[in-house]
Amino acid sequence: MQEFVDGLVANPSWVHYLGAMLAFGGIVVFGFVLPIAGITTWVERRVAGRIQSRIGPNRTGPAGFLQWLADGIKSLLKEDIVPDAADAPLFKLAPYVVMTGFVGAFVALPFGGPLIIADLNVGILYITAVTSLVVVGILMAGWSSNNKWSLLGGIRSAAQIVSYEIPAGLSIFPIVMLTGALSMQSIIQEQGAAPWRWFIFNNPFTFIAFFIFFVAALAEGNRTPFDLPEAESELVAGYQTEYSAMKFAFFMLAEYSAMLVNCCLMVLLFFGGWTLAMFGYGLTSSVLRHWGMLGGLIGTAIFFVKVMAFMMVYIWFRATFPRFRFDQLMDLGWKWMIPLALGNIFVTAIFILAGQERLMYWIGIGVLGAVIYYMKPKRVHASRVSEA
Numbered sequence: 001m002q003e004f005v006d007g008l009v010a011n012p013s014w015v016h017y018l019g020a021m022l023a024f025g026g027i028v029v030f031g032f033v034l035p036i037a038g039i040t041t042w043v044e045r046r047v048a049g050r051i052q053s054r055i056g057p058n059r060t061g062p063a064g065f066l067q068w069l070a071d072g073i074k075s076l077l078k079e080d081i082v083p084d085a086a087d088a089p090l091f092k093l094a095p096y097v098v099m100t101g102f103v104g105a106f107v108a109l110p111f112g113g114p115l116i117i118a119d120l121n122v123g124i125l126y127i128t129a130v131t132s133l134v135v136v137g138i139l140m141a142g143w144s145s146n147n148k149w150s151l152l153g154g155i156r157s158a159a160q161i162v163s164y165e166i167p168a169g170l171s172i173f174p175i176v177m178l179t180g181a182l183s184m185q186s187i188i189q190e191q192g193a194a195p196w197r198w199f200i201f202n203n204p205f206t207f208i209a210f211f212i213f214f215v216a217a218l219a220e221g222n223r224t225p226f227d228l229p230e231a232e233s234e235l236v237a238g239y240q241t242e243y244s245a246m247k248f249a250f251f252m253l254a255e256y257s258a259m260l261v262n263c264c265l266m267v268l269l270f271f272g273g274w275t276l277a278m279f280g281y282g283l284t285s286s287v288l289r290h291w292g293m294l295g296g297l298i299g300t301a302i303f304f305v306k307v308m309a310f311m312m313v314y315i316w317f318r319a320t321f322p323r324f325r326f327d328q329l330m331d332l333g334w335k336w337m338i339p340l341a342l343g344n345i346f347v348t349a350i351f352i353l354a355g356q357e358r359l360m361y362w363i364g365i366g367v368l369g370a371v372i373y374y375m376k377p378k379r380v381h382a383s384r385v386s387e388a
Helices: 002-010 013-051 067-077 088-108 123-130 133-144 148-179 184-191 204-220 245-270 285-290 293-320 326-353 357-375 382-387
Strands: 276-278 281-283
Touching: 013 067, 013 245, 013 293, 067 245, 088 123, 088 133, 088 245, 123 148, 123 184, 123 245, 133 148, 133 245, 148 184, 148 204, 148 245, 148 326, 184 245, 204 245, 204 326, 245 293
Parallel strands: none
Antiparallel strands: 276 281
C-alpha cells in the first residue's frame, strides 16, 4: 500500500489530468448543458405557440428570451415543500438521481474534435448504461411521494423506459457491427464527412435502425406523443406532482437534458457527428484536428447545428401529435419495434459474415422500395364506390 501511495506522489500527472477532466466537465455541464436545456424551454414555447396560432412568452427580455432565466430564478426563490406523508429521504434524493443519469452521459459525448471529457473505448455502452439510472430516480419519485397520481406516473414511466430501452439499444448494434468499435470518436471517423457516407444514407439497414432509435428515444424521454407518465389530463403531472421549487426544476432540466442526449446520439451515430463535407470541401476529423482549437470550435458549431435541427423536430412533434393510449404504446414497443430491431441485427450480421456489404446495400434499397410501394394508399375505382 505504501509503495502505491509513493508511486502516486512521485508521478502527480494523474492529478493534473483528473483536475482538467473535472474542470472541462464542469464547463460542459454548467456552461453548455444547463443553459441549452433552459433556452430550449423558451424555444419550445415560442415555436409551439406559432404552430398553434398563439404568441408564447413575449414579456421578459427581447421576444421573451429571458423567460427561461426568470423561471429558474423563480424556482430558486420558491419554498421547497416535502409532504408530511412522503418518504422524505427518497423524496429528496430522487431528482438528483435523475439528473445524475443524464449529466453522466455527457462524459463520453464528443462535442467536436478533441472536445470530449473522456474518449472511452466503450463509450456507447457507458452512455446506455448510465442513462438507465433515470428510471430508478423516477420510480423513487413516484413511490416516495405517497400520491396515487405520482405512483401511477412512476409505474408508467418505468414500464415505458424499460420497454423502449431494448429497441433503442438493439438499433445501435448494426452500427457497432459495421464499425467494430464502441468508442464514439471511432464511430464518427468510420462515417466520414460526406453526407452519403453517414450511416443514415450509406446503408439501408442503418437507415431502418435510425428510425427505430428515433421513436424509442421519444418514448424513453417521455416526450410527445409518448408522454404518458406526466399526462396532464390524466395524472396532473405524474411523478412530479408533489414536487416544488428547485426539485421540480431538476425534473424539467432532466427532461430537456434527455432530449439533448438523444439528439446528440442520433447525430453521432447516424449523421457524421461533428464532420461535414459540402461543395468539395471536407471538414473531416483529420482536417479539424490539424487546425487545433479552431478546428474544435468549427466542429462544435457543426455538431450544434445538427443537434438543434433534431431538437426542433422534438418540439414540432409535441405541438402537433396527439398522445398515444398506454396499450398502444406497449404494443408498438413489444410487438413491432423489438422484432424489427432484432430482424435488422440478424440480417446485417448475415451480410457482414458473407462479406457482401454492397449487396446488402442494393437488397436493402429493394426492400425499402417494396415496403413504400405496398404502404402507399390504394386507389379505389369509381365503379366500386358507386356499387358500395
